[in-house]
Amino acid sequence: MRDAWIVFNRSIYEGYQMLGTIIKFTILWWICMIPLFTFGPATAGLFAIIQKSKTGASVSIQDYFHFMKKFFHIGIRLSGLYLFVMIPGIAYIILLFSQGEILSNIFGILLMYILILWNLVIFYTFPLLIIQKTDDILILLKRALKLVTENYSFTLNIALYAIITTLICSVLAILLVAWIGLLAIISLNSLSFLLHKYHPEDYQFEYNVSWKGVLKPWTK
Secondary structure, three states: HHHHHHHHHHHHHHHHHEEHHHHHHHHHHHOOOOHHHHHHHHHHHHHHHHHHOOOOOOOOHHHHHHHHHOOOOHHHHHHHHHHHHHHHHHHHHHHHHHOOOOHHHHHHHHHHHHHHHHHHEEEEEEHHHHHHOOOOHHHHHHHHHHHHHHOOHHHHHHHHHHHHHHHHHOHHHHHHHHHHHHHHHHHHHHHHHHHHHHOOOOOOOOOOOOOOOOOOEOOO
16 A cells, blocks of 8 residues: 555656646547547557656657557557457446346456456556557566556555546546546556566666645646
């Protein structure tokens, strides 16, 4: 729980500092999502933009479309695979629970657990795509699954923070202009935290955050 809070606190801090960038590219993400099949490339492009901005580099709309083009094919495959699992899975859960039988309910609960695990794997897949620069879906999913299973408590807690962030943005609808950008930062920082734990010599994660004197949210 403490590790998840460290990551979440840093993510909100960075999101506050990068608020202008987050709003601009979240709005662009919503626009690029209008044809729903572009979910994957649009999301990969946003993750790449956020990661580049986190390094202190300047980012532009042209950069976003460059990243969308770069990750277009892998993004399409990831989004297609995600929907291929989720749509039948949700439909089958509804069917199982509608039968009202004990055995059906047990299988429904088991399937719900599998879909939750699938979403946790996807939570790490996009940042792995950006940070480790591999477009092999099988490798991405294997690495993401390893991270989830070996850090289950941390992943569940950080996912809870992501859900809370989503609920707040949904209730305060104006915050939807920053929603996916905030989730991208949380996801990227979660991966960076775990990679630093596994390979501290290769990956960095800044633990210390000081909110004191932070008065200018739109510095980037």
